[in-house]
Amino acid sequence: MAGGELVLLDFWASPFGQRCRIALAEKKLPYDYSEQELLGAKSDLLLRSNPIHAKVPVLLHGDGDGRAVCESLAILEYLDDAFPDATPRLLPSAADDPYARARARFWADYVDKKVYPVGTRLWKVKGEEGVRAAAGARGELVEALRTLDGELGEKEFFGGEFGFVDVALVPMMPWVYSFARYGGFSVEEECPRVAAWARRCMERDSVAGSLRSPEEIYDFIGLLRKHYGIDD
């Protein structure tokens, strides 16, 4: 492995952290996993490594605390950039296909803007105003899932082969199934090709070894709802 040691600061249920775990597993890069508190006091290491957002995931690379790379999509790009011999690449190289890189970045950005934050608006609701907001979020989320279904089409993976957009989206799927339970819609009905694609992704060791079941995520959201005082 080029450079020093890798450490991933993460939290078990984080879809953003799971992106990094999948990428590290695909590339067969050994690393130490450091589980962080989500709701309790943040560790000194996390605050030192990501002083701006104080959020997981953070990838430390090098001796001592190492260089800290923050934000999951930047971590995915960093793994391609810093370990060019650790294949598969998640994005094609700039020399090979700059346009495919731009498209993949577009769709990963779409996932970041339209899936997780909208789904969060669906379950993090309180009072009457919250119920109205949740109805709006439900419509937005279903539209985003249909859009992703259209973009996937009959392809096996978003970029043809398993890559950047797949790694960005697939850890959202156990969350999406939970959002669908809160929103009262069916993932299979609204985006059948995405549902089948998620099952194909789960056949990969990298994905199966990084994701948790929709039931575990649903229970975890239940805990969060209690924590935020939404449920008793």
Add this chain to the structure above:
Amino acid sequence: MAGGELVLLDFWASPFGQRCRIALAEKKLPYDYSEQELLGAKSDLLLRSNPIHAKVPVLLHGDGDGRAVCESLAILEYLDDAFPDATPRLLPSAADDPYARARARFWADYVDKKVYPVGTRLWKVKGEEGVRAAAGARGELVEALRTLDGELGEKEFFGGEFGFVDVALVPMMPWVYSFARYGGFSVEEECPRVAAWARRCMERDSVAGSLRSPEEIYDFIGLLRKHYGIDD
């Protein structure tokens, strides 16, 4: 120039479009400029090129309608990737400095999340609830500007030399001065080093030729407030 012709679909006041104009000017890449409607009917070309968001900027590259690259940061990366001989690069190459690339992506993402959308919450306010929301946005925006001031520190540009983060942030500055008028704070007082950096950036032809004055942007926000029914 490698590949076919370049066309930029843009709108004069868009800070996201201005990023692309600055990058194209820095790299001395010739292109056709296609001004789009912001508030009126969208052109067929825009709807065809960016069916997902129907927003500027879009960079078309190639014959006919060309390949459409959407989202301003993806366009900046594309220009580095697709035109490796058109220097200066905005990001160092992956082989040269993968960590600097990750840091630049982090800070550009920070600008996208913390500056423009928060500033928009500051002026797009209606009624009593809006005034409360604006007070919160004011605090968040000032905090973000102070954070950027700390990150810049005594450096001439964010990455040392003029590059990705400078191109991402500098077109926000005429907007930031307008946000400050709505929020009742002083850019010079809250982030003096960023204010001085913005003046240094304006000494570059690429920036001076792409940006509009804070007064023009302030007047334009006034038009938007009328359009959205906030002011009579």
